Amino acid sequence: MIPRSMCIILAVMLLPTGIACASQPDSASSPTPAPAPTSPAPLADDARVVAESAPMAQAPGAGQAATTRSRAEAQTAPAEEPAEATPPETDESPQDVQQLIYTGSVILAIYDVDDTQQRVVELVESMDGYISERTSEKLTARVPAASFRDAMDDIAELGDVLDTAWQAQDVTEEVRDLEIRLRNALELRDRLEVLLEDAETVEEALAIESELERITLEIERIRGQLDSFEHRIAYSTIDVEFRAKRMDEVPDDEFLLPFSWLQQLGLESLLRSPEVHR
Amino acid sequence: MNRRVLWLSLIFSLVGVAAAGCATFEVETPSEMVAVEEANREYVAMTHRGVVVRSRVYAQGDGANEVPRAEHDFWVEAMRERMRTAGGYALLTETDVTSRDGHRGTRLEFGRDHDGRPYQYWLTLFVTEDNIHVIDTGGPEERFDEARDAVESALNSYTVLR
Numbered sequence: 001m002i003p004r005s006m007c008i009i010l011a012v013m014l015l016p017t018g019i020a021c022a023s024q025p026d027s028a029s030s031p032t033p034a035p036a037p038t039s040p041a042p043l044a045d046d047a048r049v050v051a052e053s054a055p056m057a058q059a060p061g062a063g064q065a066a067t068t069r070s071r072a073e074a075q076t077a078p079a080e081e082p083a084e085a086t087p088p089e090t091d092e093s094p095q096d097v098q099q100l101i102y103t104g105s106v107i108l109a110i111y112d113v114d115d116t117q118q119r120v121v122e123l124v125e126s127m128d129g130y131i132s133e134r135t136s137e138k139l140t141a142r143v144p145a146a147s148f149r150d151a152m153d154d155i156a157e158l159g160d161v162l163d164t165a166w167q168a169q170d171v172t173e174e175v176r177d178l179e180i181r182l183r184n185a186l187e188l189r190d191r192l193e194v195l196l197e198d199a200e201t202v203e204e205a206l207a208i209e210s211e212l213e214r215i216t217l218e219i220e221r222i223r224g225q226l227d228s229f230e231h232r233i234a235y236s237t238i239d240v241e242f243r244a245k246r247m248d249e250v251p252d253d254e255f256l257l258p259f260s261w262l263q264q265l266g267l268e269s270l271l272r273s274p275e276v277h278r
Numbered sequence: 279m280n281r282r283v284l285w286l287s288l289i290f291s292l293v294g295v296a297a298a299g300c301a302t303f304e305v306e307t308p309s310e311m312v313a314v315e316e317a318n319r320e321y322v323a324m325t326h327r328g329v330v331v332r333s334r335v336y337a338q339g340d341g342a343n344e345v346p347r348a349e350h351d352f353w354v355e356a357m358r359e360r361m362r363t364a365g366g367y368a369l370l371t372e373t374d375v376t377s378r379d380g381h382r383g384t385r386l387e388f389g390r391d392h393d394g395r396p397y398q399y400w401l402t403l404f405v406t407e408d409n410i411h412v413i414d415t416g417g418p419e420e421r422f423d424e425a426r427d428a429v430e431s432a433l434n435s436y437t438v439l440r
Contacts, residue, residue, distance in 0.1 A: 109368030244366025
């Protein structure tokens with residue numbers, strides 16, 4: 001007969017494997033799309049709160065189904081859904097909304113840099129954004145995602161644009177994956193706490209506490225990653241640089257004529273020319 | 279004695295004519311400037327505060343030391359892109375200009391910061407059958423503004439000979 005303590009230890013070690021196999025996304029975990037918040041909008045907080053308060057599963061094997069039902073019951077419904085509604089179908093869940101991180105760059109000619117930078121700062125702040133980094137040659141602006149396109153267009157009006165680029169990074173899968181992992185980790189932590197209370201030996205308690213410590217660190221790490229995604233989705237990044245395009249960065253479709261007289265144009269050559277002739 | 283003087287005068291006259299015939303342009307140095315170089319194909323003048331006006335004339339043709347022939351607008355485009363992309367200069371204005379002798383040209387006015395200080399840099403281009411005339415001028419913005427009248431006087435006096 002297997003000792004009780006051995007059963008508990010085996011259960012503790014097998015729980016992460018069993019729960020990690022859960023593949024049913026749940027409506028409660030759906031991240032709220034970030035429209036145009038004036039301040040960073042909490043993303044998936046509802047899911048996290050719901051997951052933390054979910055009733056405990058009865059047994060490891062039935063944990064997945066029970067968790068799904070209990071989470072759905074405890075869900076704080078969004079405005080468009082009645083509070084006592086049955087769990088929405090997976091294909092209607094908000095988590096299917098794309099989570100996009102927008103980043104852009106604008107390279108301006110090197111003229112009136114201080115004044116132009118100041119105007120960029122004022123423009124960004126008028127859009128409820130902020131400047132995260134500023135040097136003499138570059139500043140990094142964070143603007144609400146809904147204002148990203150307008151911000152790019154408005155910044156381009158502030159100087160002679162040498163180059164501009166932007167991209168949208170789809171992080172929907174990454175966010176979804178993190179929220180599933182967080183939900184599973186929270187459930188595991190809850191179960192471990194119950195097991196800890198029922199531990200009959202020091203050996204059992206130590207094993208459970210060790211696992212609790214590990215899972216707590218995992219929860220904090222996942223939360224940190226979700227916070228980072230949340231902020232990057234809510235606030236788009238625009239790099240504004242003042243520089244010349246370096247020769248080795250010239251795109252393939254640009255061609256600079258190989259004539260020395262063209263290369264000799266410019267202030268440096270001009271202002272040194274009296275020295276050359278004396 | 280008189281014959282010797284006559285021969286010397288003739289020789290010097292011929293030399294002068296030959297020299298004048300090699301000149302590609304003429305320009306008048308304003309009183310606010312000093313010319314530090316005056317040659318057939320190059321001219322440099324400056325103010326006492328370092329604002330410089332320079333003219334260089336490049337031969338167009340098929341020779342080894344000649345620039346391939348191209349239209350005026352092509353060279354204007356080449357200069358514009360050279361200054362903006364590789365140089366990081368901001369194009370402020372682009373205007374049609376005329377030399378003193380009525381030759382059509384283009385002036386590009388640029389701005390650029392160096393070490394946090396704004397500078398002005400102007401490029402004027404005239405293209406003839408045989409040559410490309412490139413006149414550039416510039417300096418720190420506040421000094422350039424002080425010398426603007428002198429600069430424009432020099433530019434307006436520019437005569438394309440060939």
